[in-house]
Amino acid sequence: MSPDLHFILFLLLRMAIAAAFVVTASIITERAGPVIGALVATLPVSAGPSYVFLALDHDAAFIAQGALASLPINAATIFMCLTYVVLAQRHSLLVSCGSAVAIWIALASIMRQFAWPLTAGLAANLIAFAICIPLLAGYRHVKMPLVTRRWYDVPMRAALVATLVAIVVSTSGWVGPRISGIIALYPVVFTSIMVILHPRIGGPPTAAVLANSAWGLLGFGMAIAVMHVGAANSGSAIGLSMGLATCIVWNLTLWWNGRRKRLAAAS
Template sequence: MPDLAFLLPLILRMAVAASFVVTASFITERSGPVIGALIATLPISAGPTYVFLALDHDAAFIAEGALASLPTNAATLFLGLTYVLLAQRQSVLTSWGTAAIVWLALASLARLVHWSLAAGLLVNVIAFAICIAAQARYRHARMPPIARRWYDVPLRASLVAMLVATVVSLSGWAGPAISGILALFPIVFSSMMLILHPRIGGPATAAVIANSAWGLMGLGVAIAVLHVAAMHLGSAAGLSLALAVCVVWNFSLWWISRMRAKPAARHDARCRDVTKSNQGARQP
């Protein structure tokens, strides 16, 4: 018989984390690729996982885990790039499967290196520079209406619940490095790819992923903040500061995109007014 003192808290943690991801995914589907990408790159999967790890381990464990998460975040950038390029023409299984293999290969290689904070930040900057340029042409696509299917919520909830259960259960055995890698497993991206691609097509789903690079860069900064703050201020302060960095970063990206969209909207309105006036002038 499983120990109920362990099993019941684990089930609660799985349910809480799954509810975060499901809610964020629903918002993403209704808001278009830009806002959807900003929602997807909030720590809605890694955040609850790290909170639960902090309940079971000390601040040194969290700090070391965050250090291992830094290069893993760079691997997620390349996962996104791989998917975006393949999704233009390939099926969902080919696109996601190949991207997942790329992530696993890069995460496995990263595990072999003893990372410093500077090295972890550098590899994120390099990955960001490569991916943001390669994905630029795929960032704009119309998000068609989405008809829900019965398995959407169970699939998303089960994916993130399994991640939380795996990380929490194995953290004592695996240690902080592997726990930090597992905490950054791209559950949100994977669920979006697997669910949205068959319904709205590869290019539209790829647009959401392509817009995520800037948000992932902010997540990398937040992970670095978590590492430093956990060492000096403790886990609670580190997690709070990391969340604040993510929220402020993504809100800033949203505000910038909105400011850039206003001149284009005014230009389109003027064009429509000119067209209407010309049509009125041609009428007898």
């Protein structure tokens, strides 16, 4: 088998694996309601596979540097969510989603101009979430209507994440860890939720999923920081495992705390 054919086949396999993760997570999001759906959406179902595939091609230093570049981008994502949530109450998908994506691109473009040490990246996240979480709180409690899936939903989600993985993997060798870390953190899951659910059930219920994602996204930022520290000190496998474990423990804690509050209110 020629090297080019081997690369193409391996790339297609990576794209298929990543697409399967995102499709599964987004289907759960539709069926479980905005709270559980938000917790699933903030698991590393898109960035995780991208970083795993980067780790197969590059050393631990590359992963650690990529995580440093990803950390402030998580702050850009929460501002993207806030933009969509506010606009989706009254405006169309094109205006709401288009503006949100434009905000993410603009902030990511600004952030890539600087070298972000760990402390600065954490500070950016803390400031961003301190601003956005209170502003999103009033949009969280909306009943999720029944969603009727259409034939193109799954292929579109799969195509979105597969394209992202293809870009990250195929360009990482010449764009370097900083740009790879930024691209890997593009919020594919959130974008697909906007594009698929907004025309189907309306802006406010779709916005509720993103509004409920704020606390989970904060944990995702911490997981990126943990991944950086783990990869820098113990290698890629340890770093990636520590980051995933941080996400899972954080989201399970959020779920348990929410369930405890509901039970207390019911009694």
